[in-house]
């Protein structure tokens with residue numbers, strides 16, 4: 001059927017990092033106009049493979065052929081010139097620059113070094129309209145955008161080049177349901193024009209919906225090539241990825257409504273412009289889910305509760321009002337796993353262990369003196385519980401794969417001396433197998449009497465993990481009920497249209 | 502009381518089904534794993550391509566190997582420190598060759614260490630500030646101010662202990678002012694400490710009327726810090742060593758040190774981890790000020806004077822030493838040992854130039870080159886590591 005050579009052929013790619021053989025002879029074949037999905041557990045080597053394709057890493061061995069011609073992708077610029085553009089897993093935008101400046105960074109329209117800003121702005125507006133986000137203005141500073149909007153900007157940047165191959169590394173991780181639909185529309189447009197897309201995601205239902213063929217990586221090796229994305233059973237894909245069967249189960253939850261003491265009471269919480277007059281309660285042992293679109297005010301609510309954001313209204317933790325400031329709330333037993341791991345949570349240069357123990361340092365210290373034995377022991381336990389890989393506590397956290405970094409962020413707070421955990425998109429970038437483990441850990445903490453407030457863009461996750469669901473829309477809570485009384489469609493209807501039950 | 506459920510019926514597994522068990526023996530093949538009775542009853546088609554489940558162990562054991570050989574000692578002497586030590590050895594060899602009679606003498610080595618002590622103490626404080634993401638330009642001026650304040654006739658009338666206390670308090674107090682301006686006044690560190698540099702020098706000139714203030718009779722105890730020798734070394738060298746040791750412990754063994762790295766490396770992450778970033782920043786500058794106070798005592802001991810001209814351009818030497826020592830100017834990474842080695846390199850160069858009777862201008866050029874080379878080398882070693 002394929003007479004002409006495939007668009008992209010990678011053969012025997014090997015990449016060795018100090019201490020880890022990230023890729024150990026990987027093959028990849030991508031045809032024109034297809035959506036080729038790359039699957040694999042956290043740390044399997046997906047991002048490393050696409051960074052090689054993007055010219056950001058150099059392979060130690062292996063051959064790359066584009067359109068039948070062998071190529072060397074020595075720099076990102078070289079890759080872009082050859083028509084390969086990339087949306088990286090970790091956002092790589094410059095916060096201080098405007099949207100338009102970010103999109104055209106490195107290939108500014110203009111002459112003799114003078115930038116023709118009006119052209120750049122016009123092109124940006126066109127791109128944003130095409131991406132379904134005309135409200136993102138070319139002159140807005142990127143640092144002020146939400147993570148989802150930033151994702152759209154990186155997408156616009158990839159589209160601003162003339163490409164024949166677009167690589168997307170977990171583009172949907174930061175996106176909510178409707179945004180993903182938007183993304184898929186773009187992907188279909190691209191493939192209709194003959195552009196090929198390499199798509200990475202841990203959400204298998206997305207693969208089924210958008211993908212044509214699937215390549216599976218495991219521990220740096222290709223374990224399956226060219227599987228049909230629509231027909232291959234999920235169980236088979238999962239067992240290829242993990243080497244075992246994984247049931248996508250949520251842990252058992254309480255069958256009776258929680259009657260324990262109130263851990264958190266919020267009354268009339270208002271964050272000017274984002275959250276209006278929100279009130280709710282979280283009880284000990286209860287997991288409360290906040291469902292809503294990105295930008296609906298979910299994250300702002302929990303940041304305000306945490307004292308990380310100016311707000312008015314009453315926030316009461318265990319019967320005593322909370323003063324503003326995270327130092328106070330953390331001392332009193334709150335913990336927040338924020339939305340953007342790189343910008344808001346991780347010390348990239350520091351070791352995994354130091355990242356994990358950062359917030360709880362006081363627990364291992366006496367008069368400021370750190371008991372390093374206990375610290376190391378606790379870090380090791382958490383690394384094992386969450387199966388962070390590689391399991392070396394002294395490895396700099398920046399050398400971990402995205403999903404493993406996310407686990408390190410969660411590990412920081414998954415200790416039992418907390419009273420209230422605020423989890424913002426806790427499973428972003430975490431693979432199917434590891435998710436089940438995370439859910440179990442969270443539920444176990446709740447069973448020990450911790451209150452949990454959970455934000456997730458994945459409605460099934462909120463419905464599956466939470467005991468009670470609050471539906472947030474445009475900064476207000478428009479509905480609350482037990483998770484058992486809701487199904488996915490009802491929740492989606494409410495968060496999109498605001499139609500109450 | 503509880504039941505197992507999933508969001509959709511077909512994803513549901515029977516109650517009591519174990520979710521994923523990370524502790525499952527790794528030597529099971531996928532086929533065996535799927536054959537366990539509790540795994541939800543999907544008979545799994547064997548996939549010939551799939552490697553055995555112990556694959557990840559292979560990758561991990563590879564990952565562990567080099568890490569295991571990296572004990573604390575190996576880490577202590579990491580490549581960049583070895584480079585600094587090598588540079589120091591090289592300079593010593595140059596000294597031995599060019600000045601065989603005077604370089605390796607006890608008096609010259611004592612001289613080098615005494616010189617290094619004053620700036621060394623300041624460098625320790627500077628290392629903290631820079632790792633914490635800031636910079637302190639006012640150190641030289643603060644030292645001068647502290648030395649002048651401690652040697653005014655009024656202060657001297659209370660005796661040497663009050664003089665020392667006065668120097669420490671003036672240093673720490675001015676450091677606190679820096680800290681307040683930066684953390685609560687939200688001023689850029691560069692600007693706040695630049696203002697302090699100018700103002701502190703001015704105040705020192707005013708208090709001393711631009712005159713050099715001698716340490717009076719009866720207060721010789723301070724001078725004795727440089728004249729009394731223990732095991733051949735003046736007491737002030739021991740004070741320097743003590744400050745370095747305390748600084749090292751504070752940075753590497755306490756919550757304060759750990760939080761300093763966090764505040765400098767990613768202030769937003771530090772804040773969201775419950776660290777009071779502002780208070781911490783305040784303390785960092787106070788610490789730097791305190792070090793200036795200690796340095797003032799040392800310089801009073803060495804010169805027997807307090808003067809508004811003490812410590813001119815010390816801030817540049819201290820910052821250069823910290824940078825040569827491998828601390829990132831953007832914060833979040835660095836070591837005390839590196840800074841001290843950087844400082845020793847600088848001091849030995851100065852010494853070599855003086856011994857060889859060379860021009861001080863050439864000395865400055867040499868120092869400039871060294872900063873550039875050191876930073877370039879560090880960049881290379883950083884890149885090769887990632």
Ligand SMILES: Nc1ncnc2c1ncn2[C@@H]1O[C@H](COP(=O)(O)OP(=O)(O)OP(=O)(O)O)[C@@H](O)[C@H]1O
Pocket residue numbers: 017018020021022040041042043044045046047048049089389390398399400401402403404429431887
């Ligand atoms: N710069 C680096 N230095 C050292 N090791 C690295 C580096 N980058 C990645 N690795 C290692 O290479 C392996 C593959 O990582 P990679 O980021 O490709 O995984 P991934 O498949 O994208 O995972 P995820 O789904 O979590 O994003 C991991 O073990 C990771 O720790």
Ligand SMILES: [Mg+2]
Pocket residue numbers: 046047048089169401402403
């Ligand atoms: Mg990745």
